[in-house]
Amino acid sequence: MKVAIFIPCYVDQFYPQVGIATLQLLEKLGVEVYYPEKQTCCGQPMANSGFEDLATNCNNLFVENFSGYDYIVSPSGSCTLHIKDHLHVEKREAEAAHIRSHVLELTEFLTDVLKIDKLPARFPHKVGLHQSCHGQRGLHTSQMSELIAPGFSKPQHLLSLVQGLELIPLDRADECCGFGGTFCVGEEAVSVKMGKDRVADHLHHGAAYITGGDMSCLMHLEGILRRQHSATKVIHIAEILNAG
Amino acid sequence: MEATAEPKTKDHATLADTFNKDEARVDWHDKTLWFVRQKRDKAAWQIPDWEHLRETASQIKHNVLSNLHHYLTQFEKQAQQNGVTVHWAADAEDHNRIVHGIIQKTGITRVVKSKSMLTEECHLNDYLVAQGIDVVDTDLGERIVQLAGEPPSHIVLPCIHWKKEEIGQLFHKHLGTPEGNSDPQFLAAAARVHLRERFMTSPVAITGVNFAVAETGEIVVCTNEGNADLGVQLADVHIACMGIEKIIPQRKHLGVFLRLLARSATGQPITTYSSHFRKPRPGQQMHIVLVDNGRSERLGSEDFRNALKCIRCGACMNTCPVYRRSGGHSYHYAIAGPIGSILAPGLDMKKNADLPFASTLCGSCSNVCPVKIDIHDQLYKWRQVLAKNGYVSETKKTGMKGMAFVLSRPGLYRFSGAVGRWFSRYLPFTMNNSLNPWYKQREMPQAPKESFGEWYRKNKKRS
Numbered sequence: 200m201k202v203a204i205f206i207p208c209y210v211d212q213f214y215p216q217v218g219i220a221t222l223q224l225l226e227k228l229g230v231e232v233y234y235p236e237k238q239t240c241c242g243q244p245m246a247n248s249g250f251e252d253l254a255t256n257c258n259n260l261f262v263e264n265f266s267g268y269d270y271i272v273s274p275s276g277s278c279t280l281h282i283k284d285h286l287h288v289e290k291r292e293a294e295a296a297h298i299r300s301h302v303l304e305l306t307e308f309l310t311d312v313l314k315i316d317k318l319p320a321r322f323p324h325k326v327g328l329h330q331s332c333h334g335q336r337g338l339h340t341s342q343m344s345e346l347i348a349p350g351f352s353k354p355q356h357l358l359s360l361v362q363g364l365e366l367i368p369l370d371r372a373d374e375c376c377g378f379g380g381t382f383c384v385g386e387e388a389v390s391v392k393m394g395k396d397r398v399a400d401h402l403h404h405g406a407a408y409i410t411g412g413d414m415s416c417l418m419h420l421e422g423i424l425r426r427q428h429s430a431t432k433v434i435h436i437a438e439i440l441n442a443g
Numbered sequence: 444m445e446a447t448a449e450p451k452t453k454d455h456a457t458l459a460d461t462f463n464k465d466e467a468r469v470d471w472h473d474k475t476l477w478f479v480r481q482k483r484d485k486a487a488w489q490i491p492d493w494e495h496l497r498e499t500a501s502q503i504k505h506n507v508l509s510n511l512h513h514y515l516t517q518f519e520k521q522a523q524q525n526g527v528t529v530h531w532a533a534d535a536e537d538h539n540r541i542v543h544g545i546i547q548k549t550g551i552t553r554v555v556k557s558k559s560m561l562t563e564e565c566h567l568n569d570y571l572v573a574q575g576i577d578v579v580d581t582d583l584g585e586r587i588v589q590l591a592g593e594p595p596s597h598i599v600l601p602c603i604h605w606k607k608e609e610i611g612q613l614f615h616k617h618l619g620t621p622e623g624n625s626d627p628q629f630l631a632a633a634a635r636v637h638l639r640e641r642f643m644t645s646p647v648a649i650t651g652v653n654f655a656v657a658e659t660g661e662i663v664v665c666t667n668e669g670n671a672d673l674g675v676q677l678a679d680v681h682i683a684c685m686g687i688e689k690i691i692p693q694r695k696h697l698g699v700f701l702r703l704l705a706r707s708a709t710g711q712p713i714t715t716y717s718s719h720f721r722k723p724r725p726g727q728q729m730h731i732v733l734v735d736n737g738r739s740e741r742l743g744s745e746d747f748r749n750a751l752k753c754i755r756c757g758a759c760m761n762t763c764p765v766y767r768r769s770g771g772h773s774y775h776y777a778i779a780g781p782i783g784s785i786l787a788p789g790l791d792m793k794k795n796a797d798l799p800f801a802s803t804l805c806g807s808c809s810n811v812c813p814v815k816i817d818i819h820d821q822l823y824k825w826r827q828v829l830a831k832n833g834y835v836s837e838t839k840k841t842g843m844k845g846m847a848f849v850l851s852r853p854g855l856y857r858f859s860g861a862v863g864r865w866f867s868r869y870l871p872f873t874m875n876n877s878l879n880p881w882y883k884q885r886e887m888p889q890a891p892k893e894s895f896g897e898w899y900r901k902n903k904k905r906s
Binding site: 206211218239240245246247249250371381382384393425 | 455456459460462463466469473477484487488490491493494762764765768769800801802803804805806807809810811823826827828829830831835839840843844846847850851852853856860863864880881883884885886887888889890891893894895896897898899900903
């Protein structure tokens with residue numbers, strides 16, 4: 200099984216440890232991991248701003264980098280969802296279609312493909328799980344509070360395999376953090392207020408760490424935590440699953 | 444609070460920023476609406492087949508939209524047979540003119556109106572007042588915002604942004620209640636006395652329409668206060684105003700929609716009154732005004748057609764994390780929140796170009812929608828349409844072009860990333876300043892020495 204990892208641009212630049220943890224974790228689990236080096240971005244910032252056309256070159260580049268793999272795995276629900284829903288390259292549509300149907304967010308890959316039921320990880324801390332919307336509502340990595348349906352959660356299942364980890368409850372299990380891409384600056388007031396409210400929920404329940412599948416949401420929450428001089432930290436789920 | 448409705452030239456972000464100046468009020472607004480969302484959840488969990496019910500409602504509406512012409516003509520025929528006068532209005536102006544024409548013929552100037560988002564959409568009140576008609580909204584929440592000179596901030600809970608103390612002050616000023624009395628029961632009783640007098644002396648009653656049954660020509664109006672019934676039963680002339688998408692094929696389909704509507708809206712099993720109006724009583728006139736106002740155009744658009752399935756329950760507003768923290772007036776359109784943001788640009792793209800961007804695309808709205816409108820996907824699609832038509836700012840466009848230029852060139856991307864991180868590490872003030880909206884209330888991420896790509900090339904690269 201040939202697996203390529205897609206490390207989103209902002210993770211590459213600002214959170215290399217998340218890329219490293221993803222790579223190490225997959226290798227630890229016996230996966231043959233490839234990192235196509237000319238990768239950059241999924242094109243979501245342009246597309247979500249209304250400029251899908253400007254993402255054309257990013258799409259070309261993505262297909263260029265990620266053709267020919269059995270799976271493409273990314274430590275981001277949001278970027279994965281964007282590729283799944285919007286990757287189209289006119290002249291290489293068959294390859295694009297293969298990528299769209301074989302791109303998986305990390306926790307999906309671990310749960311659905313590798314079917315992990317034990318992990319050598321240890322993380323003896325109180326952890327709050329932030330369910331990022333694009334992973335949860337877009338990729339269905341867990342049941343959503345709005346739907347009348349049986350409960351399940353891929354990230355929660357994986358965290359339950361980590362030794363010493365105590366998952367804290369939240370008052371609002373799956374409310375958006377307010378990052379929202381360019382929303383975080385275009386609608387600064389509401390974005391920050393949403394983030395502050397999420398942070399408060401985690402702090403209220405005693406989280407030492409806030410984790411999740413999307414570093415973008417966590418970057419936003421981290422910015423608020425650090426401005427509040429909070430001792431609580433953010434940590435990507437790949438880092439926890441790779442810990443110890 | 445009174446008459447603080449902002450001029451409509453300000454965009455959502457600016458209005459939301461103003462709303463957020465009072466954080467305690469935002470918290471209160473958020474919690475109040477979240478409570479309604481939780482009530483909705485509880486009610487929905489009582490119905491094991493809830494998701495099946497949503498799917499059924501969505502499919503019935505799909506059928507209606509696919510056969511709208513047939514159902515509308517069937518409805519018109521049935522209604523006429525019932526002795527109802529049916530009018531067709533192409534747009535808001537047409538609608539207002541028709542309603543005024545009916546009132547004018549009676550020679551009456553006092554009108555009561557129960558809740559109707561369509562008449563809000565058409566700005567009927569402003570039109571009638573300008574023609575010298577004294578129109579009173581009889582839904583309590585709507586009466587409150589009417590006295591305050593504001594539009595509703597929510598389609599089901601029009602004055603959800605008002606606190607009881609402020610309503611006490613407002614009633615003191617307009618209805619002469621004792622100063623400082625904000626007891627809800629007392630204020631409701633005062634409103635009742637005030638409204639009863641209006642009901643008794645208004646020979647014309649306007650109502651909205653929740654559902655219009657093609658099979659029978661009857662309309663169904665859902666209220667909790669019985670104000671539609673009081674108005675109609677006491678009036679000589681009943682005018683019901685409806686968008687053409689309110690049609691349902693048969694009476695039996697009401698069972699699906701009535702079960703969904705109130706549960707989705709407020710968590711009630713059903714509205715207190717679900718009133719069927721089929722024919723005028725002897726001596727009474729009954730008029731139904733069928734309004735298009737952009738709906739046909741919407742019907743022709745594959746991407747946006749489903750928005751016409753909306754039954755105006757407001758669930759998408761209650762669940763929307765943005766709406767709860769920006770307030771209904773920040774949407775500067777008769778219908779606020781996620782559904783308003785996909786309806787408004789269809790009517791006026793230029794004026795409402797900001798609304799599809801007032802969302803994180805979290806998708807909660809689509810999940811609560813009782814008729815399964817793909818609201819957040821439509822928000823995304825509206826963004827594309829707005830950008831194509833030149834309604835996204837040049838600044839944003841230039842920024843996005845620059846970003847796309849860098850991100851489609853791996854070498855330049857690596858170089859820019861390294862430069863950016865260098866500035867952020869050694870000259871943080873170039874980013875940590877008041878010109879950066881991120882930094883205003885958040886710290887910037889701390890730039891690492893090397894990117895993942897750089898680490899990989901050093902440590903892992905396969906030779």
